[in-house]
Amino acid sequence: MGSVLSCICPEKADDEGRVNAVVGSNATWRIFTYKELHAATNGFSDEKKLGEGGFGSVYLGKTSDGLQIAVKKLKAMSSKAEMEFAVEVEVLGRVRHKNLLGLRGYCAGTDQRLIVYDYMPNLSLLSHLHGLLAGQVLLDWKRRMKIAMGSAEGLMYLHHEVTPHIIHRDIKASNVLLDSDFEPLVADFGFAKLIPEGVSHMTTRVKGTLGYLAPEYAMWGKVSESCDVYSFGILLLEIVTGRKPIEKLRGGTKRTITEWAEPLITKGRFKDLVDPKLRGNFDENQLKQAITVAALCVQSEPEKRPNMNEVVSLLKGCEPKVKVMPMRISSIKYREELLALDQPSDDEGGGPDDYGVFSALDGGPYQNYGDDGRLTRNA
Ligand SMILES: Nc1ncnc2c1ncn2[C@@H]1O[C@H](COP(=O)(O)OP(=O)(O)O)[C@@H](O)[C@H]1O
Numbered sequence: 001m002g003s004v005l006s007c008i009c010p011e012k013a014d015d016e017g018r019v020n021a022v023v024g025s026n027a028t029w030r031i032f033t034y035k036e037l038h039a040a041t042n043g044f045s046d047e048k049k050l051g052e053g054g055f056g057s058v059y060l061g062k063t064s065d066g067l068q069i070a071v072k073k074l075k076a077m078s079s080k081a082e083m084e085f086a087v088e089v090e091v092l093g094r095v096r097h098k099n100l101l102g103l104r105g106y107c108a109g110t111d112q113r114l115i116v117y118d119y120m121p122n123l124s125l126l127s128h129l130h131g132l133l134a135g136q137v138l139l140d141w142k143r144r145m146k147i148a149m150g151s152a153e154g155l156m157y158l159h160h161e162v163t164p165h166i167i168h169r170d171i172k173a174s175n176v177l178l179d180s181d182f183e184p185l186v187a188d189f190g191f192a193k194l195i196p197e198g199v200s201h202m203t204t205r206v207k208g209t210l211g212y213l214a215p216e217y218a219m220w221g222k223v224s225e226s227c228d229v230y231s232f233g234i235l236l237l238e239i240v241t242g243r244k245p246i247e248k249l250r251g252g253t254k255r256t257i258t259e260w261a262e263p264l265i266t267k268g269r270f271k272d273l274v275d276p277k278l279r280g281n282f283d284e285n286q287l288k289q290a291i292t293v294a295a296l297c298v299q300s301e302p303e304k305r306p307n308m309n310e311v312v313s314l315l316k317g318c319e320p321k322v323k324v325m326p327m328r329i330s331s332i333k334y335r336e337e338l339l340a341l342d343q344p345s346d347d348e349g350g351g352p353d354d355y356g357v358f359s360a361l362d363g364g365p366y367q368n369y370g371d372d373g374r375l376t377r378n379a
């Protein structure tokens, strides 16, 4: 890991470890000491805990100069966690976009790894759709469309503008954070993949979150930009409908959002798709546009999905090249053994039964499908 970090590590830190390093063109961050982050978060106290994910816990903190920060603290030192930390810091050091959560700094002591971000006062999209803030219905239609557009623009930057291109691999509602203006910032680059030039797709271990996983990725570990496009389609359906990517029905069976939406989309019953919490307040044209984009993104054949440049222009109101209405979307049925891996998330106060619950997967029965680094080159 040293080599990964050393490429962006500043050469010299002062006694406090306070260094302003210029990463890429204009991103600034600094190294924090453990002592400083411990003090900033009241000793990582429970009252300061913002949430918990696969990587560890996230705490709200305040630095001595008054800056509000979010500190992600690694659960335990393992080679897997260290790799995620290294990937996240490496990737964050390369990106700079209004819709991507930037790096404030990190702390890499002998036995701790912490990452520091700007604190996002409106927390995650997940908390508004299905979590603690859902009851307040702060996401009206306009805000939802702004969140969809901003997230798409952040992804478009990762796929098309930064070199090498970056596949996020964990696009989901808890990784879309909201600033004080409800502008979305895509976060969590621990699973990201840098794509060398000329490589169309890679075969890797499956990581990510069930419900958002593209079928070719869930089954064969085949990863390309269009896996993120698929996840974005699911996210878009979630934003419009207020439903979870996987719902638990009575009797314990699970239903994906595409299985639920498909008959309504096919029959052109778009209004029936809209989150009832919006009480009928939505823009019909934008609704059609959003559902069209989502339906294109969640097609099971990756080559049929639009790329993120196309997604952004479609969301802006450009006409799709293919006719989509009424269209059949092929709803994905995850195989039983994959669904069995689906674990409850304790993030943001939801209990396993009322929560749409998908866990980060790493390997499982699918790790046999491929190993990291096997590349398939364009012919
Ligand atoms: N910068 C931040 N500002 C505010 N809340 C955050 C920030 N980063 C993470 N969180 C909260 O902490 C939770 C846990 O984050 P994370 O460890 O990334 O796990 P996950 O994305 O799987 O939920 C998020 O869902 C979010 O609610």
Ligand SMILES: [Mg+2]
Binding pocket: 053, 174, 175, 187, 188
């Ligand atoms: Mg996250």
